[in-house]
Amino acid sequence: METDSVNYKRKTNIRWLFNMAWRDSRKNRSRLFLFISAIVFGIAALVAIYSFKYNVQNDVNGQAATLIGADLAISGTKPVDGSLKHLIDSLGDERSQERSFASMAYFPKSKGTRLVQIRALRGNFPYYGSIETTPVQAGTAFKKGKMAVVDKTLMLQFNAQVGDSIKVGNTLFLITGILNRAPGQSGAVAGIAPVVYIPMQYLAETGLLKIGSRVSYSFYYKYNKSVNMDRLTKKIDPILDKAGMRYETIESRKESTGRNFGDLSKFLSLVGFVALLLGCVGVASAVHIYVREKIASIAIMRCLGVKASEAFLIYLIQIVGIGLIGSVTGAVLGTAIQHLLPLLFKDFIPFTISVQISWMAIGQGILLGVIISILFALLPLISVRNVSPLNTLRLSFEEVGLSRDPLRWLVYALIGLFIICFTFLQLNSWLGSLFFTLGILIAFLILAVVAWLLTRIMKLLINGSWSYLWRQGFANLYRPNNQTLILMVSIGLSTMFICILFFIQSILIGQVSLSTSGNQSNMILFDIQNSQKDAVASLTRKQGLPVLQQVPIVTLRIEQIRGKTAADLQKDSTIKIQHGVFAYEYRVTFRDSLSESEKITDGTWVGKAESGKDVPVSVEENLAKRANLKVGDKIVFNVQGVQMPAYVSSIRKVNWGKVQTNFQVVFPTGVLEDAPQFQVLLTHVPSNKVSAAFQQAIVRNFPNVSIIDLGLVLSVLNELLSKISYVIRFMSAFSIITGIVVLVASVRISKYQRIQESVLLRTLGASRKQILAITALEYFFLGSLSALTGILIAIGGSWLLAKYSFELPYTVSLLPAMVLFLTISILTVIIGLLNSRGVLNKPPLEILRTNA
């Protein structure tokens, strides 16, 4: 007898496996592609963002010089004198100077006034790039006379033309050009503080540089020969630091800009990744059903001698192949979508973004897509190995031992590891990526639990008294192989994204408009000289407006904290005081009582100083944290050159959300009354018309006084928020589309089952209409319960954000939530019905025949 007649060690024929995978996929291709299309949009989002990132990186590297406009820029908030002036004047081969500050500008033709940022310039700055103006030559020509270039939003607002004039302080300037973009400034910033360039030789004439005006001094240098910037900056850094000045080089600007947009693209790619993960969960559940349908085929192959590993590989090859196709499709789509991103971000980015195909981004996207589709498909695929050939004799429908396979833990671990590693690549922090991964897991869990709870409650609510159609529609959510949970998670997640966005936006806007309504102050006048104090107040009253608050403001610096100075801080790194604390110029006030928006958290408030003793001051809690200040700590202030010993008598919590004057340090009465100071006045204007007239009167009489109109701020803020929310909505669209794809796929997957049910119902006498109603109700339940899940979580999430992050009172805007709820529910019903159409329209017999 031949006992060695069997060759147990038959080598696996890889080519044959591919052949089988190809053959087996023939009848399932459209379905397989439908599974995998769930990842297409996630990949598209990532490829688009990566391409954007690489393009921005290139642009930053190429355009950094034009962003800063010089080889070296030094800036500070104090006038320079003494040895510092000597240093400042000795640097560079070519020098320019700029002073910038906020001031009112007045357009005589339209009588319009607005707070603008004045930049007084001397020299040939920018040395790289240009001040972009229309006409082009205006950007340099304005320095030759009493001329100005004015930001385009301002020109538009006041309907001004080149050739008109603009009044800054006491001086009238001829508008010689429209400013399209100041060096290094983005559109969003320009909207908040529109820039007006004037020549520096006329600055003194404007009469705007008085006490209290916060001026920033900038110095720009060009080097004709290349110098070692590193060595130079190392040398000047300590001197500048002591003077509270900062420097920037092309290299450092490159880094900081790169970092900022790196953060943006990190955030965006994580949002895209969430969409991808969502799609992957969809892929996993679709493959699960696919494998179940393949049990019979796998059993036959096993009977014919196919090894378990070979059967597994055949289906793995299919998934890899289709994952590759899905990823390539996603990459192509993403490369196309990339063209939209510059439009989306053009207001936030201070340079022109180029759009180029990034092979790096495409490669990364495809690799990511293949890896992640394999990882998630592995979960159901490993059970292929456990299919017994016995199933050919008796299709036992025994649950394939997926739940018991120990390998599944390995796959879970791999998925977790992959997510952590991927997020690490984005965030560069293990802790951060661990939190992100846990966060995702918890978010999915919360979604799943809420979804499950809602269906539970629904189950209890629906009892025998409901009509058959409703009960049947609901029961359909529980059909075997259902994907109810994954659908609820994905639709719920998309709903949640959109909903939180609406909520936060309305909370922020609501907050600002609340504080400007009624009799609360909505206009702030500042830089009022002490001598103008009474005149401004009486002018305000004469216009019929209330003087809600009039506060003196003194500017000062901190010289010592607990006996330590800035110089000590430099030498001893163990001192726990943040760097800027000594360099910063503080605007403080003095009064005898606390305001409504303040609350003492530690120590006691002292309203009056005793002469000859240290001054008891109250410190705002954030400053206390930065300077590591406790009650009783000694501080020495420098008030315009005069040393003033003080101690912390209390620490305050300030509600910055309210529009009123808030201060980091509040002095008691009795010490600062004679210090150089200026005044701030708060009033309430009832309408835009009154506001315009009042501003004109103030600017005419007191050109140095600046006015913040909160109505304007509000509209600018609103515009900015809607731009940001547009970006977020754009990103969340990817997970919404993914949700829809998963929905379509799952309807398709259960089609055969639905056909049989529908035929059965129709043979039992149900009308076409009734079946349609059952199907519609099923999707209505699905859509509405998912939407409700998302909205509930959004309410919870935005409540947490409002309470702990913004510290604002919480209000739910129910209307957008209702609209969203209805939209999602109806959309789900429409998609469900469109997909089931084929089932509903055919006569039963035809269906039985074609599916036999």
Added chain:
Amino acid sequence: METILNISDLSKTYQSAGRMLTVLNNINFAVTTGSTNAIVGPSGSGKTTLLGLCAGLDRSSSGSVELNGINLGNLTEDQRAQVRNQHVGFIFQNFQLLPTLTALENVMVPLELRNEKNIRSRALDLLDKVGLADRGHHYPSQLSGGEQQRVSLARAFSNAPKILFADEPTGNLDAETSEKVVKLIFDLNKEAGTTLILVTHDLELAAKTQRIIRIKGGQLIADEKTING
């Protein structure tokens, strides 16, 4: 006379809902190479279970199955798959063709697994033998039940098996088609000299073999030669 299949003290029990269910109880028999055998018994008597054990599709609870001198109990599932691929052919009541493969491809699979040569022409020859040479490119769903069973016959003989297991091969076919298929089974079997184990509850069909093994309630109750034996 050589023995191709040797069953000794074979038992199979299932554990379901905490209860032990003995489906096969202490079965003993041996089959000589090239013979034709029928296993008959009422529905639920354990025929299919016995066939599954003989063909190495399942593990016994006790006792041994020796196929072509190999004790299947000592092999892993993958090793048994190799035994099946190289020595065993199958015919099932519900045909069990791979639905996503054409008739021709279905016949080719066992040959491809063995990495043989001229696979396509040999598969076509086999299809020709069962009278379906011109239906090779059709999918199972495009074939009638009888045609499907003939394809499955071609597939079963494609690897020149030493032993062929057939579980109720005519169970899903009408009388006329059955007759054709049965004739084919016996003709091909004779031509290839294959050992045949035929499970059926159809006594008329069983009578065409050389030996009838009767089981009832999981026990072997009779084992006798027919007039052909």
